[in-house]
Amino acid sequence: MARRKKIYEGKAKVLYEGPEPGTFVQYFKDDATAFNAEKKDVIEGKGVLNNRLSEFFMIGLETIGVPTHFLKRINMREQLIRQVEIIPLEVIVRNYAAGTMSKRLGLEEGTRLPRPIVEFCYKDDSLGDPLVAEEHIIAFNWATQQDLDDMVALALRVNDFMSGLMYGVGIRLVDFKIEIGRLWDNDFQRLVVADEISPDSCRLWDIETGQKLDKDVFRRDLGSLSDAYTEVARRLGVLPSNATHMPKPTLIN
Numbered sequence: 001m002a003r004r005k006k007i008y009e010g011k012a013k014v015l016y017e018g019p020e021p022g023t024f025v026q027y028f029k030d031d032a033t034a035f036n037a038e039k040k041d042v043i044e045g046k047g048v049l050n051n052r053l054s055e056f057f058m059i060g061l062e063t064i065g066v067p068t069h070f071l072k073r074i075n076m077r078e079q080l081i082r083q084v085e086i087i088p089l090e091v092i093v094r095n096y097a098a099g100t101m102s103k104r105l106g107l108e109e110g111t112r113l114p115r116p117i118v119e120f121c122y123k124d125d126s127l128g129d130p131l132v133a134e135e136h137i138i139a140f141n142w143a144t145q146q147d148l149d150d151m152v153a154l155a156l157r158v159n160d161f162m163s164g165l166m167y168g169v170g171i172r173l174v175d176f177k178i179e180i181g182r183l184w185d186n187d188f189q190r191l192v193v194a195d196e197i198s199p200d201s202c203r204l205w206d207i208e209t210g211q212k213l214d215k216d217v218f219r220r221d222l223g224s225l226s227d228a229y230t231e232v233a234r235r236l237g238v239l240p241s242n243a244t245h246m247p248k249p250t251l252i253n
């Protein structure tokens, strides 16, 4: 196969030039990182699971009219996406307190919030993705007031969709992060869900037992991350339970 041009390599994914202008190929790696990449490991099969899960969520969102960057899955680890201009913000929606919100506000993990709360973090690894207020976003011109209103509306629609989907398979959506991109159509811009939606960027707890089925399993050394993600995929009917443990291909002489 011809060598493709690498556009960008992140912690969990690589972006390559796509087959047509305005497209990229998004490749899902097996690398797991936490605490701003201070903790690292390779989790065999994670990329395959996240590729399938992200495809599943993005197709579902499109079906209910929430625009995304997703075009189609190409193979086990790659998907074709639309090239968008990423807004440099992590958009977080929280239904229950956990993680940094629990620390910041002294709330016990699992405390139900009075309503979903949308937070923004400025995307900058060297600063550790600091929490920012809408005032910062507008003053520093990262997004306009109209963009902000649209981002909140988009994030809340994703929250309703994901919460309902997860509830149907006995999982509580505690919180999640999305990234949002601008898609240009001549002078007209649309905001779309970009990047990925996967257990890497959500907190997912079993409703009955409270068992964690997300990246906290890795962050907090709670067991096998690939078993947790496989369980999410299995419950959603995305993968047969053994599909990520397929043997590697062997050369036939």
Ligand code: TYD
Pocket: 090, 092, 098, 099, 100, 101, 121, 129, 175, 176, 177, 200, 201, 202, 203
């Ligand atoms: P948060 O509790 O703020 O941070 P941490 O995961 O470090 O405890 O995260 C809230 C949710 O957003 C959680 O599901 C993880 C996700 N998230 C990311 O995936 N990437 C990020 O850079 C940030 C800030 C959050």
